[in-house]
Amino acid sequence: MSTADLFHKVTEWFSANMETAETELHYDSPFHLLIAVILSAQCTDKRVNMHTPQIFARFPQPADLASASFEEVYELIKSISFPNNKARHLIGMASKLVSDFSGEVPSEIHELETLPGVGRKTANVIASVIYDKPVIAVDTHVFRVSRRIGLSDGGTVEAVERDLTAGFAPQLRGKAHHWLILHGRYVCTARKPKCQECGLSEFCREYILNNVKI
Ligand code: SF4
Known part of the structure; x- marks a missing residue:
């Protein structure tokens, strides 16, 4: 699958399954x-x-x-x-x-x-x-999940940010940041990713390469 197709699949899946994706931090200003x-x-x-x-x-x-x-x-x-x-x-x-x-x-x-x-x-x-700028913040979850799925091979936060910025359309970048964070927090966790219940497994590079086991 080409990288463009992979971004398309990921976008399609999250759009259908995680319509609401926003920060879990509370704030009022x-x-x-x-x-x-x-x-x-x-x-x-x-x-x-x-x-x-x-x-x-x-x-x-x-x-x-x-x-x-x-x-x-x-x-x-x-x-x-x-x-x-x-x-x-x-x-x-x-x-x-x-x-x-x-x-x-x-x-x-x-x-x-x-x-x-x-x-x-x-x-x-x-x-x-806050300002709706078309940028993607790469934290530890975004970094790990992007590399596992195959959205980036970047070895640094900057490289992953570049790949995600190139792969997600500007209007989707803010949402994509939250998609990947929330997926990393609750499903694709650092130590024990829950691949058996992950809707991305069909096209996740790590899952496919490791033949079901990670
Ligand atoms: S299949 Fe597994 S490794 Fe791939 S995104 Fe889902 S939880 Fe993460």
Whole structure:
């Protein structure tokens, strides 16, 4: 099967079987989504969602977080992974929003990437979810699932992002990001992919190559 055909099949299957695909992080503003995405690095969305109501209530606007102490932020996020780094990043991110962007979350990826704690993946998530930009954020699930299915052979996040960007039509990229994340989270899991109940197995390269066993 050609790569174009594979993208077509994958798009067809997800469109039919996962019509609603959106972030599982809770948020009520672009600023709060940015906080949630930074906190979600190497942490589950579920755990982040348990803590963000208190964080959002305490820091409704960037200026509130920019003037907070490290100790206060740390206390609020201490049961989330890497609280030291994340507390520093959150305060730095909010400070830069205030100083450089009039307290608004920018829409351009190169601007988002100037914020502390915001790498390519986080910038793409914000650009896609908030500003509807035709970009695909590649996290650990998207990276693994894309390579297993055969949508990419890329050995780096950048290479996989390039392949997915080329393969999915612009208007589908935001949705495709969530399709692959959710599939990776619940079906094509890292250690024990549930191939027997996976609707993609018929054309998944990994499944076909390994003759049913992975
Ligand atoms: S068939 Fe297995 S390896 Fe392929 S996408 Fe489905 S769960 Fe993942």
